Amino acid sequence: MPKKIILYNLADNVTDKEFKEYVTREKGPLISSLPGVKKYELVKVTGAMGGKIPYKYVGIVHVTSLEEYDQKATKTQKYQDFLKKFGPMAKDLIMLSGEEIY
Numbered sequence: 001m002p003k004k005i006i007l008y009n010l011a012d013n014v015t016d017k018e019f020k021e022y023v024t025r026e027k028g029p030l031i032s033s034l035p036g037v038k039k040y041e042l043v044k045v046t047g048a049m050g051g052k053i054p055y056k057y058v059g060i061v062h063v064t065s066l067e068e069y070d071q072k073a074t075k076t077q078k079y080q081d082f083l084k085k086f087g088p089m090a091k092d093l094i095m096l097s098g099e100e101i102y
Contacts, residue, residue: 001038002066005096006059014089016044019057022089030082031061034073038062055092066097 010019023042031040039062045053063069073079 001100002063002069003098003100004059004061004063004066004069005098006061006093007055007057007096008059008090008093009056011089011091019089020044027082027086030078031059034069034076034079036064036068036073038064055094057090 010016028040028042031037041060041062043058043060045056045058047053061069063073
């Protein structure tokens with residue numbers, strides 16, 4: 001199954017508690033409702049080998065196809081509005097695409 005994987009940290013002015021409330025109330029339901037999205041997961045990283053956590057948050061969007069997600073989901077007004085709100089909350093953002101092997 002194809003996936004979008006988003007790695008990021010929170011902006012300095014956003015607390016974990018505020019972000020969790022935002023994700024539960026707005027971000028999670030919105031991403032889950034986009035065309036082509038089968039499931040949305042958000043993982044808060046709490047530990048790492050070597051001690052340094054390079055990315056505190058990992059978003060995993062399970063999609064029916066990367067093309068459908070890119071052509072339909074990201075073009076919606078809901079998604080564009082989401083980006084305007086989410087953008088200032090995150091830093092060090094990296095977006096990856098991948099395919100499940102096992």
